[in-house]
Amino acid sequence: MAISIVMPALEMAQETGKLVSWIKKEGSAVGKGEPLLEIETDKAVMEIESPAEGILAGVKAQAGDVVPVGQVIGWIVKPGESPPAEEAQAVSGRKSTVETGAAAPAAQAAMPSASHQEARISPKARRLAKENGIDIATLRGSGPEGEITTADVLAAGSSKPAPASAAPASSSPALGPIARLMAERTTQSWTTVPHFFVTREIDATALNQARTRLSSAVEHAKGVKITHTDLLVALVARVLVKHAALNSSWVENSVRTNPDVNIAIAMAVGEGVVGAVVPKADAISLGEIAVQRRDLTERARAGKLRPADITGATFTISNLGMYKVDSFSAIISPPQAAILAVGVIQDRVVAIDGKVEVRPRMSLTLSSDHRVVDGARAAEFLNALAEAIQQPDQWLS
Secondary structure, eight states: OOEEEEOOOOSTTOOEEEEEEESSOTTOEEOTTSEEEEEEOSSOEEEEEOSSSEEEEOOOOOTTOEEETTOEEEEEEOTTOOOOHHHHHHHHHTGGGSBOSOOOHHHHHTSOOHHHHTTSBOHHHHHHHHHTTOOGGGOOOOSGGGOBOHHHHHHHHHHSOOOTTSOOGGGSOOOOHHHHHHHHHHHHHHHHSOEEEEEEEEEOHHHHHHHHHHHHHHHHHHSOOOOHHHHHHHHHHHHHHHOGGGGEEEETTEEEEOSSOOEEEEEEETTEEEEEEETTGGGSOHHHHHHHHHHHHHHHHTTOOOGGGGSOOSEEEEEOGGGTOOOOOOOOOTTBSEEEEEOOOEEEEEEETTEEEEEEEEEEEEEEETTTOOHHHHHHHHHHHHHHHHSTHHHHO
16 A cells, blocks of 8 residues: 655644655655655754655655645555555645745736735744745745745745845855754744843862763763763753753743753754754663763764654753853753853862862853743752752762
8 A cells, every 4th residue: 555755744833844855766665764855844954764665656746845744745655556546636736835936827826816815824924024024915825725835935035136235146155954944043033032141150070070980881881971961961951850940831922841851952063053852861861861962963963863853852952162162142942941051161260268279160051031931940940050060979870
């Protein structure tokens, strides 16, 4: 029996997905779970695995097409089998719903009037149009029943003529998909989420000692070295259990407390950053966190992150200590309520009990969504985290 391949919904409120490429060619054999295609969403470019074993057939979308979620884009069939004829014919008749950036004149003529279309526009598309100064009345919707989609708005934005004073478009390279998505996501967060920041500088002596003491045992048992990020993931997760407000999300104009503690680690991947997720980090050992972090890092560098690797995060850690950054403030990744920015650990001269000493110090900056967390709760969390970092054995045992 033929198995359909549909454009998946990988994020909340996702309406469409862009087909980046088919990893397998039409007519090729594919195994269940093998990488089949790459799609682009609002967060990243991700590989999608084959839902079944068989032959890729009946491909209905090509690289660059923006396809509504749930629409059939191909089939996995058994040798000698053909895609369902009725479905193939139906998809062909719906070809106008695959957004390729320019509808055929006949299809445009059949669209509803501009005044009627304005009511048929997704909330995300309406927001993007407003942010980019695009008049909705000038758009032609390519979605079902002429609905204006996000892709229509993006296409209109890219086709707008540049101001006379602007440099020619060829003078600077176009953003790649990950960089563009990162730009859109951070802009949306910074302009819609009320950020506030609290900072704490702490002694990292105990953290360094814990890393040295635990590394050999974990490396022997798991074959991976402990990093400061591993320790921070473990400690942050355990502190979040006692400070649930920081593990909450702003969803549909209300606060939702997340049942699990899923920590995203911000990772640089070529032209941008992705948040790779360690799920239920409060309930697994330091060694298990280290193994997952290593695997996520390797897949991120190779561009092989799976959808599950970057979804479901409830809190993010961004550590730039390896780049010798003293301190910084990070932008929240909605719907999360907070992100922790970590600076470099380095020796500083400090006063300890009235005496001048040299101690390893690190800076932590917590960015919080003021709709979810107030200043007092953010400060309580950061103080508790500082105590955990300075007494890690009490939290990791």
